[in-house]
Amino acid sequence: MLDITKLAGQMPALGQHFRQEATAGHQRLERAKELFFQAQQRQSYLLNTLTEWGDRLFFAVARPLEPLDTRVNIGEAPVNHSVFATDGSQIAPSHHEIAYCYLLNIGRVMLHYGQNLHPLLDSVPEVYYRPEDLYASRRWGIRTEEWLGHRRTVLEAERLAALACRWVSPPGPHSDPNLAMVDGSLIYWFLENLPQEARNQILEPILAAWETLRQARIPLMSYISAPRSVESINLLRLQACPHESPNCVSHCEGCQAEERKTPCQIFDPLRDSNLWKEFLSPGQRGPIWHSNARILEAYAPEQRVCFCYVQGSSEVARVEFPVWLAEDSELLDQSLAIVLSQIEKGFGYPVALAEAHNQAVVRGGDRRRFFALLEQQLVRTGLRSIGTSYKEARKRNTVV
Structure with a gap:
């Protein structure tokens, strides 16, 4: 019990403390804005510098594909369109339960607008209990609890592609627009530290699902609320670099070793969203950026990730999409209009993603019913010595 008095x-x-941080944050933001206006005048030079010295930087810098002062008013969404979304949740394995297994639950949402069609809101659960599901990842030093999170990401992508491409006919010349949406980044940073074989088992089916969407010309977009990325603001670190060449290996290796801030980190820990909030009006997007995250080298060229920042009704969000969509300006504008419409319908957060989460989430009552159903099945098979550990039983039945 939390002692509120203490x-x-x-x-x-x-x-x-937070009052002091707010004052310091305002000062960092003003400095970043100064550097941003300077960078606008030197954008070509900074991009050439990034090309020449990018492999010597200690930080990732996204490459702007448009002028830094780009501000685009996002148009109205088509009257007739469909939105597809998936999200996932899980019941993690526990040695204290009656059986060591885990469950992945993928929420699916299909919403149609202006078409007089019924929506789909459901979830698809799947139980994993075989040794290859529970223990195979340990040969790479990956815990089962961590591996199930990666497997959930795969299922979300596969269910989304199936939902968009099979439940509704792929778009043709005269069909209504479609959009596939996911919550969170399309850049799977967590894969960088995995062994190659483990990485392939996660990334290959995801990219195959994305390719299915691309072949069907169904745009894919991810929505990141309260983004913490610094990929675009890191371009300003090149502008702030006091050295003739931004060679971090030569000039700043000592700072890395001593965990000190480098000279170009004068606005750290400012985020991209803090900066773009100053420049975007509601209903606008900023320039499109091409991410240079290292893990994207494992993606197919047309599936590498671009992004832009969008000012919705209540926040600046990061919207990510594959390169092939960024190269189709008409389809990109249409997709962003649908995203903005989803934000408005969801009162600040895309309604399709919110509903997919609600369908996926596994609550305490769901967990109890799952294990009760499992216990009944084990008894039917003739097993007798089943039950939770004494620790779990004691936690569930306090004497207080």
Whole structure:
């Protein structure tokens, strides 16, 4: 039980700290804005510098594909269109339960607008209990709990492609527009540290699902609420670099070793969204950027990730999409219009993604019913010595 009385004594110091941070944050933002205006005038030079010295930088810098001062008013969504979304949740394996297994639950949503068609809102659960599901990842040093999260990402992509491409006819010359949406980044940073074989088992089916969408000309977009990325603001670090050449290996290796800030980190820890909030009006997007994240080298060229920042009704969000969509300006504009429409319908967050999450989430009652159903099945098969551990039983039945 949380002792609120004892906690209240810590609040004044906490409040003072955040007040000081807010003041310092405003100063960092003003400095970043100065560098941004300078970078606008030197964009070509900075991009040439990035090309020449990119492999010597200690940080990832996205490449703008449009002028930095780009501001585009996003148009109205087509009257007739469909939106598809998936999201996932899980019941993690536990040695304290009656059986060591895990469950992945993928929420699916299909919403039609202006077409007089019924929506789809459901979930597809799948139980994993075989040794190859539970223990195969350990040969790479990956815990089962971590591996199930990666497997969930795969299922979300596969279910999304199936939903968009098979439940509804792929778009033709006269069909209504479609959009496939996911929550979170399309850049799977977590794969960088996995062994190649493990990485392939996760990434290959995801990219295959994306390719299915591309072949059907169904645009894919991800929505990142409250983004913490610094990929675009890192371009300003090149502008702020005090050295003639931004060679981090030569000039700043000592800072890395001593965990000190480098000279170009004068606005750290400012995020991309903090900066773009200053420049975008509601209903606008900024320039399109091509991510230079290292993991994207494992993606097919047409599936590498671009992004832009969009000012919705309540926040600046990061919207990601594959390169092939960025190269089709008409389809890109149409897709962003649908995303903005989803934000408005969801009162600040895309309604399709919110509903996919609601369909996927596994609550406490769902967990209890799952294990009760499993226990009944084990008894039917003739097993008798089943039950939770004493630790789990004691936690569920307190004496207080």
